[in-house]
Amino acid sequence: MATARILSTGDELVRGRSLDTNTSEIARALSGEGVSCEGAEVVADDLPALVDAIRRACATADFVVLSGGLGPTEDDCTRAAAAAAAGVAIERVPELAAALEERFARRGIPMPPSNLLQADRPAGAETLPNRHGTAPGFAMAIGRGRFLALPGPPNEMRGVLAEEALPRIRAFLAAAGGPRRVVRTRSLETWGEREAAVGEKIADLMRRGRMPRVGTTAARGTIRILVHAEGDPADVDALLASDEAEIRRRLGPAVFGADGETIEDVAARALLASGRTLAVAESCTGGMIGALLTGTPGISASFLGGVIAYANEAKVRDLGVDAALLARVGAVSEEVARAMASGVRARTGADIGIGITGVAGPGGGSEEKPVGSVHLALDDRGAVTHRRLALPGDRALVREIAAKSALDLLRRSLGR
Amino acid sequence: MATARILSTGDELVRGRSLDTNTSEIARALSGEGVSCEGAEVVADDLPALVDAIRRACATADFVVLSGGLGPTEDDCTRAAAAAAAGVAIERVPELAAALEERFARRGIPMPPSNLLQADRPAGAETLPNRHGTAPGFAMAIGRGRFLALPGPPNEMRGVLAEEALPRIRAFLAAAGGPRRVVRTRSLETWGEREAAVGEKIADLMRRGRMPRVGTTAARGTIRILVHAEGDPADVDALLASDEAEIRRRLGPAVFGADGETIEDVAARALLASGRTLAVAESCTGGMIGALLTGTPGISASFLGGVIAYANEAKVRDLGVDAALLARVGAVSEEVARAMASGVRARTGADIGIGITGVAGPGGGSEEKPVGSVHLALDDRGAVTHRRLALPGDRALVREIAAKSALDLLRRSLGR
Numbered sequence: 001m002a003t004a005r006i007l008s009t010g011d012e013l014v015r016g017r018s019l020d021t022n023t024s025e026i027a028r029a030l031s032g033e034g035v036s037c038e039g040a041e042v043v044a045d046d047l048p049a050l051v052d053a054i055r056r057a058c059a060t061a062d063f064v065v066l067s068g069g070l071g072p073t074e075d076d077c078t079r080a081a082a083a084a085a086a087g088v089a090i091e092r093v094p095e096l097a098a099a100l101e102e103r104f105a106r107r108g109i110p111m112p113p114s115n116l117l118q119a120d121r122p123a124g125a126e127t128l129p130n131r132h133g134t135a136p137g138f139a140m141a142i143g144r145g146r147f148l149a150l151p152g153p154p155n156e157m158r159g160v161l162a163e164e165a166l167p168r169i170r171a172f173l174a175a176a177g178g179p180r181r182v183v184r185t186r187s188l189e190t191w192g193e194r195e196a197a198v199g200e201k202i203a204d205l206m207r208r209g210r211m212p213r214v215g216t217t218a219a220r221g222t223i224r225i226l227v228h229a230e231g232d233p234a235d236v237d238a239l240l241a242s243d244e245a246e247i248r249r250r251l252g253p254a255v256f257g258a259d260g261e262t263i264e265d266v267a268a269r270a271l272l273a274s275g276r277t278l279a280v281a282e283s284c285t286g287g288m289i290g291a292l293l294t295g296t297p298g299i300s301a302s303f304l305g306g307v308i309a310y311a312n313e314a315k316v317r318d319l320g321v322d323a324a325l326l327a328r329v330g331a332v333s334e335e336v337a338r339a340m341a342s343g344v345r346a347r348t349g350a351d352i353g354i355g356i357t358g359v360a361g362p363g364g365g366s367e368e369k370p371v372g373s374v375h376l377a378l379d380d381r382g383a384v385t386h387r388r389l390a391l392p393g394d395r396a397l398v399r400e401i402a403a404k405s406a407l408d409l410l411r412r413s414l415g416r
Numbered sequence: 417m418a419t420a421r422i423l424s425t426g427d428e429l430v431r432g433r434s435l436d437t438n439t440s441e442i443a444r445a446l447s448g449e450g451v452s453c454e455g456a457e458v459v460a461d462d463l464p465a466l467v468d469a470i471r472r473a474c475a476t477a478d479f480v481v482l483s484g485g486l487g488p489t490e491d492d493c494t495r496a497a498a499a500a501a502a503g504v505a506i507e508r509v510p511e512l513a514a515a516l517e518e519r520f521a522r523r524g525i526p527m528p529p530s531n532l533l534q535a536d537r538p539a540g541a542e543t544l545p546n547r548h549g550t551a552p553g554f555a556m557a558i559g560r561g562r563f564l565a566l567p568g569p570p571n572e573m574r575g576v577l578a579e580e581a582l583p584r585i586r587a588f589l590a591a592a593g594g595p596r597r598v599v600r601t602r603s604l605e606t607w608g609e610r611e612a613a614v615g616e617k618i619a620d621l622m623r624r625g626r627m628p629r630v631g632t633t634a635a636r637g638t639i640r641i642l643v644h645a646e647g648d649p650a651d652v653d654a655l656l657a658s659d660e661a662e663i664r665r666r667l668g669p670a671v672f673g674a675d676g677e678t679i680e681d682v683a684a685r686a687l688l689a690s691g692r693t694l695a696v697a698e699s700c701t702g703g704m705i706g707a708l709l710t711g712t713p714g715i716s717a718s719f720l721g722g723v724i725a726y727a728n729e730a731k732v733r734d735l736g737v738d739a740a741l742l743a744r745v746g747a748v749s750e751e752v753a754r755a756m757a758s759g760v761r762a763r764t765g766a767d768i769g770i771g772i773t774g775v776a777g778p779g780g781g782s783e784e785k786p787v788g789s790v791h792l793a794l795d796d797r798g799a800v801t802h803r804r805l806a807l808p809g810d811r812a813l814v815r816e817i818a819a820k821s822a823l824d825l826l827r828r829s830l831g832r
Binding site: 013015026046197200217224280284285289314 | 433452455458459465469522527571696705706711713716722725779
C-alpha cells in the first residue's frame, strides 16, 4: 500500500497563532485515494529545518505533500528547500513570470518585484497551477518519494489539491499498476460505557497487527471506536462491515451512531420518529438539554419546551415538587428528579418528561453528594426510569455529560 | 532563548479523523513563557515511530511537550516510547495504582484491570497529576531535553499543562538564569460590531511593520483583536498596556473582555455583581441562554431559571402571552418578545426578564421574516429594551449568535 507523509510550514503554525487545518484535510483526501498517511510535521520558516524535514519524509514515504511557504516573501522557502533536498538548482520559469505580470496588469496595479519569486521552481519540477491565488504549487521526485508542494492558505490548498495534486497521485498509482488499495475508516460512536470497559470488550479486535486496525478515542463522554481497513476496495468494505457487526453485537445499545453522529442528533431523530412529545425540567444543566435537542431542524413537532428550574422555588412553583420533600431529601435526589420529570409532563401535557438535578461544582458538594452527583429521571406516560450518575471532571464537563446522559436515556427509552 | 518541539500522537490525528488543536495551544502557552517553538510533529500510535520522534526532538530542543497516548488501551504507547527513548525500564507506581483504585471506588464502580496501565511510568520520571481525568502525565530528562507528556483530550491537556507542566518549565528557566526575551499576546474581545468596522477604527494600529503587531480574527460573532509584542518582559508589558488602552478608547462598550473571556462569563459576572435576579423565556434558542449563563459557578445567587417556550401553547400558558396577540402578529415579533420578557419576570418575581423568539431555519422563513430574524427583549424592573436582529449563517450559528446577543444586551444593560 502506498504511504504518505504530510508537511506544513509557517512560523504562525509553529508558534500556535494559526491552527493547522491543512494536514488533517490532506490526510483525509489521501486516505480516500488509498494512500496511508504515516505521520505529519509542522516546520518553521527555516531553510535548513525544511530541507531536513523534506529529506527525511522523502526517504520513507511514496508521497510527501507539503503546504505553505510558496508566497512572495523572504520567509517563503519551500522552493529553495525542495531544490536543496533534491540537489538541483532553482530556475525562473518565463511563462510563470509572464502570467504573474499579466495578473497584476489585469487588476491595474503594479507588481511588487518580490512577487517574481513565485515564478521560481526547482529544476525538473512540474508546475501545479493555482486558480485560487498567485502562488502555484509544484511536483517533483525527491529521494524515493514524489514530492508535491501546495499553497498554504486553506482555500488555495484545497483547490490545488483537488484539481492538480490528487489527479497526479491517482495517475501515479494507476501507472504503478497492481490492484488498487484503499484505506477506509468506519467509526462507531458509543455512550454509557467507559473507554477501558469498551476496550476490554473488543480487546482481541484491538490486537496490534490485526486487520482491520481497531482503536478507541474518548472525547467528552463519547467513546469512539475507529475501524481502519486497507486493501482491495471490495475486501475493505467487507472487513469493515464484519467488524462493525461484531462490535455492535458485543456493545449492544451502547453504540448510538456511526461516522461522527452526535448523541443529540440521534436522540432528536429518535424522538421525531416516535411521534411522541417531550418536555424537560432542568436544574443543573440550566437549559442545555433543550438547547442540544433544538439544534435539530423540525424538532418543534415533538419538543414542547420546558422549565429551567434552577432555583428551588421554581421546582415547587413550576413543577409541583413538594416543598416538604425538597426540604427532607434535598434538591439533588432521586425523589426530586422523579417529581420534576412527572411535574413537567403534567404541566405541559407531553408524553415524555425529563427531570435532571445535580451538583455541577466546583462548590456545593458534600460527602454524601459530591460534585458530579446527578439524578436523572424520565417519565414516559407514567413509567418512570431513574439513573444516578457520578460524573468526573470540571463544571463544564459534568454539565455536558449530564445533559447528554439525559439524551442517551431518551434514545434508549425509544429503542434507538 | 529556550526552544521547544511539540509532539502529538494518535492514529486519528495522523489520518485526519480528528483535528490536532493541542499543538497550537501548547505552542501559544510556551511562547507566553518565553520558549520558542521550533517545530511540531504528529505521530501515529506506533511504538518505533514514536520512539524515533521523541529521540529526534529531544536531541535538539530544550523542552519537548507531547500530548496523547496516555490512555488505558493497547494503542496508548507514550509511556513505553519515552522509556525506550531514554533507555530506562517501565515501572508500576504503587501510589498511582492506589489513586486509580480509590477514584473508581469513590464512584462505586469496579475498575477495569487495563486501567492499571495508567499507573505505569518510565523509571526516574516525575508524575504530572491530572485532576481532570484518570491518565496522569509525566516529566523526565531525555537526551539534552526535558520531556513532558500530557494527556490527549484537550480539556485534560489544558489543565495539566497549566497546573503542572508550565510551573515546572518556569522553574527550570528561572534556575537556568540569563536574560529572558518573551513574546506576549493580549487579546481584546468585542461583540456587536462587524470585523470590517472594528478594523477601520484601528487601521493605523494594524499597519504592517508596527510593534506591537495588531490583527483581528472573527469567530461565531466575537471579533477578537490580537496585540502581539516581543522583547524584554517589562517593555512588552508596557507596549501591550498602551495599545490596549487606545483600543478600548476607540471601541468603547463593544469591548466586553480580554484574553479569551467569553460573553457568557462576562454577562454572568456582571449579573452577580449587580445583585439583581434574572429569569429567561426562550423560544428559538431552546434553553441556550440558560445553559450559557449557568456555566459560571455561583450563578444560582442571581439566575432563577425560566421557561423554554418552544411551542406557542407554552408562550400563552407559562408566560401569559396573549393568544390573540400571538395570532395577530405571529410568534416572531417585537410584541411577543416583550410579552415573554415581562411574562417570565412576572411569573418568577425576577428583577430582570429576557424574552427571545426568532426563525433559526433552515425552514420557517418568509419574505417578511426570513431565516435569521430574531426579536430580543429585556425587561429590567419594568423598563423594556428591544432589539431586532437579522443574523447570517446556518441554524447553529443563528441560535448561538441570538443567545449571545441576549447576553450582550444583559451585560450592557448592567453597565459592563
